[in-house]
Amino acid sequence: MTKESKIPNPTIERLAFYSRPLEALLKGGPPVISSEKLAGLCGVNPAQVRKDLAYFGEFGVRGVGYEIRDLLKEIKGILATDREWALCIVGMGNLGISLVENENFKKRGYLFVATFDSDARKIGRQLPCGLTIEPERKIGELVRELGIEIGVITTPSRAAQRVTEILSDAGVKAILNFAPIQVRTPESCIVENVDFSVKLENLVYHLERLYKGKRSA
Amino acid sequence: MTKESKIPNPTIERLAFYSRPLEALLKGGPPVISSEKLAGLCGVNPAQVRKDLAYFGEFGVRGVGYEIRDLLKEIKGILATDREWALCIVGMGNLGISLVENENFKKRGYLFVATFDSDARKIGRQLPCGLTIEPERKIGELVRELGIEIGVITTPSRAAQRVTEILSDAGVKAILNFAPIQVRTPESCIVENVDFSVKLENLVYHLERLYKGKRSA
DNA sequence: CCATCCATGTGCATTATTTCACAATACTAA
């Protein structure tokens, strides 16, 4: 009875969100959790949790709750994080290196299998994780050879569009873009943007209003 | 006639978003832009752009468009990015270092003025940007001394809640949290979370559905 | 000075998302 007809995008985001505390709860504590408890841990409404899950099936037991172990498995199945994904990354500055070396990714099945940069001084350098920085012209070859489906862009803004095109031409199906610019892709390639500054700007907007609010209230 | 009564949150996010191409357009090109052009650059609906701006005033000229220079100044005023903000960061792993050294932040007025870590081996180390890594116990002192209003958390998950409490006790008013965990704060302190994995999970969910869709369609 | 053009600002309809509130139902204990 899974009605995947039209799943709200926020629902998908929250599923990923729910899995964080669930993973922690696996190690010790009761084996079952209620939508209310889980909602509390994630700072959302309990009905929201139930509805989000209900889009994909009936995973709970009425009067009891959700078996943590099973629920996590279901969520991972839905999000397709129950398999491994091969990623590459272009732009090996500080940010690029921090992502490649990040343990959280590996733990969740996101495996960096190639790193690229256009800077001749960086090419050939070996990273702590064992990968070697390759020149950008090898993107096409390595993407095909290693079956890379996801590309991560950590170049400066000015290079982001060019790199996007190289990646999508090479057959990459999804791009995670850290450059603060809107990249255009063909239909066949989906993009998610991560822009730290936007988050900061959100914060300072609300901060400023808080201060102003205090004056008038 | 600014009706700041109830501004949708997505609007704030988009304002920051609009400012990116505007900044680029300042350097060369016509001095005026239409909502349609700007919308195109940001991948949103033109009416959306106009409505977002209209929440805060009438910045355009009918029949003409928006003066880029003025519009940018207005947006920066709204977002409170027309001043400098003092930040500190806790957790100087690879990610922490990449943020501190990131030029984009500095360019936008977000100045890191202190860095902290709990690892004795890192404390005292000088970073390329000139800052020295301080021990966590100095957070309170330095936050007050340097007038730090925003804290950035780049520690492992297990330390995030503790650090959040130290920061908010010290008087920090806003936190940008990179740890993949929901931190609790007192009313007086607002939080934004950045979770890369959530973005990736979004991507792979859609990728997987794309593949499935192809089979059935 | 008037007519025409063009892109803004905005009321309103539409669409999307969240939350409520309650019926359905699995366990527990007597």
Added chain:
DNA sequence: TTAGTATTGTGAAATAATGCACATGGATGG
């Protein structure tokens, strides 16, 4: 077996956000 309790799953109401469509009003040229 039945009453009681707890918590799910979900229709329907409420809320939020988006997008249309057009009146509005500056700018320009005759």
